[in-house]
Amino acid sequence: MPIQIVRADITKMKVDAIVNAANETLLGGGGVDGAIHNAAGPRLLEECRKLGGCRTGEAKITKGYKLPCRYVIHTVGPVWQGGGHGERELLESCYKSSLMLAVKYRCKTVAFPLISSGVYGYPKDRALRVAIDTISAFLLDIDEMTVYVVIFDKASYTIGEKLFSDIKSYIDDRYADEHYDASSVRMRQYEVMRDGRFNVENINAKRDKKADTQSFADPMPTMAAQSVPLAKPLSLDEAVKQLDESFSEMLLRKIDERGMTDAQCYKKANIDRKLFSKIRSDKHYRPSKTTAIAFAIALELPLDETRDMLMKAGYALSHSSKFDIIIEYFIERGNYNIFEINEALFAFDQSLLGA
Ligand code: AR6
Numbered sequence: 001m002p003i004q005i006v007r008a009d010i011t012k013m014k015v016d017a018i019v020n021a022a023n024e025t026l027l028g029g030g031g032v033d034g035a036i037h038n039a040a041g042p043r044l045l046e047e048c049r050k051l052g053g054c055r056t057g058e059a060k061i062t063k064g065y066k067l068p069c070r071y072v073i074h075t076v077g078p079v080w081q082g083g084g085h086g087e088r089e090l091l092e093s094c095y096k097s098s099l100m101l102a103v104k105y106r107c108k109t110v111a112f113p114l115i116s117s118g119v120y121g122y123p124k125d126r127a128l129r130v131a132i133d134t135i136s137a138f139l140l141d142i143d144e145m146t147v148y149v150v151i152f153d154k155a156s157y158t159i160g161e162k163l164f165s166d167i168k169s170y171i172d173d174r175y176a177d178e179h180y181d182a183s184s185v186r187m188r189q190y191e192v193m194r195d196g197r198f199n200v201e202n203i204n205a206k207r208d209k210k211a212d213t214q215s216f217a218d219p220m221p222t223m224a225a226q227s228v229p230l231a232k233p234l235s236l237d238e239a240v241k242q243l244d245e246s247f248s249e250m251l252l253r254k255i256d257e258r259g260m261t262d263a264q265c266y267k268k269a270n271i272d273r274k275l276f277s278k279i280r281s282d283k284h285y286r287p288s289k290t291t292a293i294a295f296a297i298a299l300e301l302p303l304d305e306t307r308d309m310l311m312k313a314g315y316a317l318s319h320s321s322k323f324d325i326i327i328e329y330f331i332e333r334g335n336y337n338i339f340e341i342n343e344a345l346f347a348f349d350q351s352l353l354g355a
Helices: 031-040 042-049 087-104 124-139 162-175 178-194 200-208 221-227 236-242 247-257 262-268 273-281 289-298 303-312 322-332 338-347
Strands: 003-007 017-022 059-063 071-076 109-113 146-151
Touching: 003 124, 003 338, 017 031, 017 087, 031 042, 042 059, 059 087, 071 087, 087 109, 087 124, 124 146, 124 338, 162 322, 162 338, 247 262, 247 273, 247 303, 262 273, 262 289, 289 303, 289 322, 289 338, 303 322, 322 338
Parallel strands: 003 146, 017 071, 017 109, 109 146
Antiparallel strands: 059 071
16 A cells, blocks of 8 residues: 555654654754654764754655664654644655655655654644645655555544544444344345355355455455345356456446546555556456455445445445445545545544555
């Protein structure tokens, strides 16, 4: 997944480069800067002394010393002064300058803290938005790089924001239906089995062999049973033959119908090129649920088409899963920004979209 939001201590991350939220002297300080210097050992400071400082919005690179990463990219974020003093532009520039250095040093994996969002006072929700927007725009032109946005202290993070309280009440409303939904689906499944009609689970199991490694537990994986044509009992062989367009075929058809290029689609889906190629070249590829939804979002499919597409991969959306309800929330509002969706999923401790 090209961009991942993770909760971690950045000093522990085994990536090519971590980014330090430094100050203009580059001689260390508190917050993440202090933690990085502590973990790297005194030779980091020795190298920093030779750099002659760094201007706000710019970045410089050093080795990682005792850290598990190869490099530390030091950037200096703006001090928040209410938002009217070019803070956003300077913060964007921190991300861009750091990423340019990462490319120059052939880094494939880079981890950023939320620059300026601690001592420098940039509101965390806005700092996260700037991080995600800037990194995703940068990655449009770069393949094969994974960028981690590291959130350290979740308690203070965005959950109090309006968007999230809206989502919370949306979830609360939908959860009310949960028991009804789950039991009615189980009942339909039971009826299908009892009538001796073919068992979709067997077919799904057969296709599961091709599932990618990042599996995602679907709360009701057999819900696909509802829409399978059930005119007369079929043997398993016959049933398999009747499986119509596969996920991969549907995906490629929709990309064409929308006049998108493959790259536009997988980038918008936050999926890396390698995984996309696998799906493209294997007609029977069965993606994880998060991957399947990521493509539905990239294609801006309405809810019914999203459901169809998920069904092709053996999944459903249900009201007994917070994850599913959050996805529904965004699709219903026509908000197909995968990074915003991921921020919300992250805030609710759910798996993120993408690979
Ligand atoms: N891993 C990941 N994120 C962290 C960690 C960690 N170990 N520790 C803190 N954070 P800050 P700034 C988060 O204050 O606002 C220093 O003194 C933290 O929760 O480190 O850019 C410098 O020398 C917050 O979200 O950096 C400068 O003088 C984010 O990192 C000044 O602070 C950034 O918080 C820079 O202030």
